[in-house]
Amino acid sequence: MNRFWSEYPHIERELENVTNIMKVNIKSRESEFTKAISPLVDAGGKMLRPAFLLLAGKFGEYDPEKMQNLAATIEMMHTATLVHDDIVDESKLRRGVETIQSKYGKEYAVYIGDFLFCQCFIMLSEYNYSPENLKNISKAISKICMGEIVQYNLRYSKNTSVRKYLKIISGKTAALFAISLYTGANEAGCDEKISKLLGKIGYHIGMAFQIMDDILDYSGNASKLGKSAQRDLISGYYTLPLLYAIGEDKENKIGDILDNSSLSEADVKELVLLVDEYKGMERARELADKYTKKAFDSIDKLPECESKKIIRDITDKLLNRNF
Amino acid sequence: MNRFWSEYPHIERELENVTNIMKVNIKSRESEFTKAISPLVDAGGKMLRPAFLLLAGKFGEYDPEKMQNLAATIEMMHTATLVHDDIVDESKLRRGVETIQSKYGKEYAVYIGDFLFCQCFIMLSEYNYSPENLKNISKAISKICMGEIVQYNLRYSKNTSVRKYLKIISGKTAALFAISLYTGANEAGCDEKISKLLGKIGYHIGMAFQIMDDILDYSGNASKLGKSAQRDLISGYYTLPLLYAIGEDKENKIGDILDNSSLSEADVKELVLLVDEYKGMERARELADKYTKKAFDSIDKLPECESKKIIRDITDKLLNRNF
Numbered sequence: 059m060n061r062f063w064s065e066y067p068h069i070e071r072e073l074e075n076v077t078n079i080m081k082v083n084i085k086s087r088e089s090e091f092t093k094a095i096s097p098l099v100d101a102g103g104k105m106l107r108p109a110f111l112l113l114a115g116k117f118g119e120y121d122p123e124k125m126q127n128l129a130a131t132i133e134m135m136h137t138a139t140l141v142h143d144d145i146v147d148e149s150k151l152r153r154g155v156e157t158i159q160s161k162y163g164k165e166y167a168v169y170i171g172d173f174l175f176c177q178c179f180i181m182l183s184e185y186n187y188s189p190e191n192l193k194n195i196s197k198a199i200s201k202i203c204m205g206e207i208v209q210y211n212l213r214y215s216k217n218t219s220v221r222k223y224l225k226i227i228s229g230k231t232a233a234l235f236a237i238s239l240y241t242g243a244n245e246a247g248c249d250e251k252i253s254k255l256l257g258k259i260g261y262h263i264g265m266a267f268q269i270m271d272d273i274l275d276y277s278g279n280a281s282k283l284g285k286s287a288q289r290d291l292i293s294g295y296y297t298l299p300l301l302y303a304i305g306e307d308k309e310n311k312i313g314d315i316l317d318n319s320s321l322s323e324a325d326v327k328e329l330v331l332l333v334d335e336y337k338g339m340e341r342a343r344e345l346a347d348k349y350t351k352k353a354f355d356s357i358d359k360l361p362e363c364e365s366k367k368i369i370r371d372i373t374d375k376l377l378n379r380n381f
Numbered sequence: 382m383n384r385f386w387s388e389y390p391h392i393e394r395e396l397e398n399v400t401n402i403m404k405v406n407i408k409s410r411e412s413e414f415t416k417a418i419s420p421l422v423d424a425g426g427k428m429l430r431p432a433f434l435l436l437a438g439k440f441g442e443y444d445p446e447k448m449q450n451l452a453a454t455i456e457m458m459h460t461a462t463l464v465h466d467d468i469v470d471e472s473k474l475r476r477g478v479e480t481i482q483s484k485y486g487k488e489y490a491v492y493i494g495d496f497l498f499c500q501c502f503i504m505l506s507e508y509n510y511s512p513e514n515l516k517n518i519s520k521a522i523s524k525i526c527m528g529e530i531v532q533y534n535l536r537y538s539k540n541t542s543v544r545k546y547l548k549i550i551s552g553k554t555a556a557l558f559a560i561s562l563y564t565g566a567n568e569a570g571c572d573e574k575i576s577k578l579l580g581k582i583g584y585h586i587g588m589a590f591q592i593m594d595d596i597l598d599y600s601g602n603a604s605k606l607g608k609s610a611q612r613d614l615i616s617g618y619y620t621l622p623l624l625y626a627i628g629e630d631k632e633n634k635i636g637d638i639l640d641n642s643s644l645s646e647a648d649v650k651e652l653v654l655l656v657d658e659y660k661g662m663e664r665a666r667e668l669a670d671k672y673t674k675k676a677f678d679s680i681d682k683l684p685e686c687e688s689k690k691i692i693r694d695i696t697d698k699l700l701n702r703n704f
Contacts, residue, residue: 086523087527088527142491142492145487164468166530166533168491169469169526169530169533171495172462172494173526173527173530175495176526179519180516182515183515183516186512192502192506193506193507196499196500197503200409200496203492203495203496204409204410204411204414206488206492207411207492207493210488211413
């Protein structure tokens with residue numbers, strides 16, 4: 059398991075339970091099926107969404123079994139969207155393991171993603187969660203799909219506005235963070251005010267998190283990071299640092315390079331330099347900081363408890379990354 | 382709309398409502414999204430699953446709005462699976478209109494299928510359906526995914542047993558027919574005995590329907606039918622008529638042709654003739670008849686009412702097709 063939560067052993071233990079619940083629910087009579095999904099579940103990731111859900115639940119009456127099942131469902135939904143994203147992106151690796159689409163083909167990846175979605179709804183129907191929450195969770199996944207499609211439609215569009223970019227990441231990332239915290243609190247019987255505040259915190263963390271992720275693609279000299287930017291650029295996905303830089307690039311240097319029918323490694327290097335020159339990363343970082351500040355302002359309004367402290371620490375660890 | 386239900390104007394009217402409910406629920410803020418899905422929903426198809434669901438509901442206390450919403454959900458789930466099937470099969474046409482994957486690419490098709498699934502769960506959470514039924518519906522879709530994967534894994538396998546074939550079609554077709562009738566009855570407050578009987582009828586109709594569909598691929602001289610068999614054969618999907626014929630083909634004539642690295646049109650014609658010669662279609666037809674008989678035997682046990690009569694008539698129209 060990823061050691062992101064090692065400073066909080068009790069959360070780490072709960073997340074192990076969450077992983078185990080997922081493992082039980084991906085078991086199917088078709089052993090091939092289980093074999094194909096297991097590496098991705100085992101590889102884990104930071105498990106931010108289920109962890110935030112559990113932490114939010116601790117503001118109310120905490121029923122571990124009910125909360126962990128809900129957390130497992132949210133993480134499994136996220137996993138299902140990743141399996142399908144990998145088809146679209148034709149990715150080879152995810153969380154350091156070979157993607158299902160790469161190893162077994164897109165046929166498998168389509169049906170395994172669908173299977174995971176179905177298992178999620180089976181898990182949701184096994185507990186007495188409120189229909190309103192089931193609806194909100196479905197809506198969040200619906201938003202992810204729309205976010206992905208909007209992003210896909212805007213490929214190669216150098217005129218994508220910052221507003222449009224924010225709408226995309228709001229759908230594809232922030233919505234699920236928001237619903238994780240909101241639902242965790244709501245199912246634990248928190249006041250609507252606290253639940254909404256936690257949902258808002260999740261939204262702002264999600265926005266900042268995605269912007270930071272997009273900045274990372276353009277920063278550092280490591281070839282790994284460069285490759286990620288290159289892949290996005292070749293596929294026509296223009297993220298915030300680039301969009302800001304395009305806005306400042308009166309000579310259209312960036313546009314000229316993007317117009318090349320295929321981007322060479324040298325092109326990508328040049329683009330990364332130009333993004334830096336036109337302060338694309340700096341400005342993106344400023345916007346991420348704004349969302350981070352909003353998150354912290356809302357966190358401050360939460361009632362004092364250990365969970366509040368952990369949410370603050372983790373948000374700091376997550377969003378005040380060094381570039 | 383397909384005129385399959387024209388002899389039953391009140392059912393046809395209800396199915397129009399069902400289509401309208403689907404249309405409302407595919408509307409999204411992303412108009413491109415709605416535009417991409419609409420032709421498939423408009424093209425319709427026979428709407429067997431929602432119609433059977435409504436007819437089953439009429440054995441209990443029939444609440445049209447509740448029933449039509451449930452029927453729309455089932456049909457939309459079926460539609461979602463078709464959108465994803467078309468990615469796997471790389472199909473160009475579905476219900477006479479260009480498939481989403483062909484027109485917009487697999488990226489769109491992946492997310493639109495997912496979006497449709499999410500909308501279904503939103504629709505289900507808007508009414509007070511029993512959690513048990515939500516679970517059963519999710520399980521049916523899960524079975525479809527597994528059926529498709531098992532089928533995919535068995536491509537090019539000349540030794541596929543009839544038992545395996547039946548397991549595949551049970552998952553990919555019969556399960557959703559069964560759950561449509563069961564859920565319709567159960568949500569209308571029918572006795573568990575009647576609900577289960579209706580579920581069983583759905584299962585047998587589904588099995589017979591899929592076998593008949595597979596027989597159709599090998600029958601008739603129409604180039605259209607030949608093409609369908611050709612596509613399945615080239616993709617390595619060996620269905621019941623072929624499997625029966627292989628079992629009788631002691632000289633391995635069929636196996637030798639299937640071993641060709643690519644199947645020519647002449648090969649396919651030869652295969653169709655051999656399947657006929659070894660009575661593959663005849664035997665498949667006999668098995669379909671067994672399921673049809675089982676369906677009728679169960680229909681006979683239903684309490685007398687107009688719905689029973691329609692179910693009997695439609696089953697006859699559907700399954701006693703001429704070859």
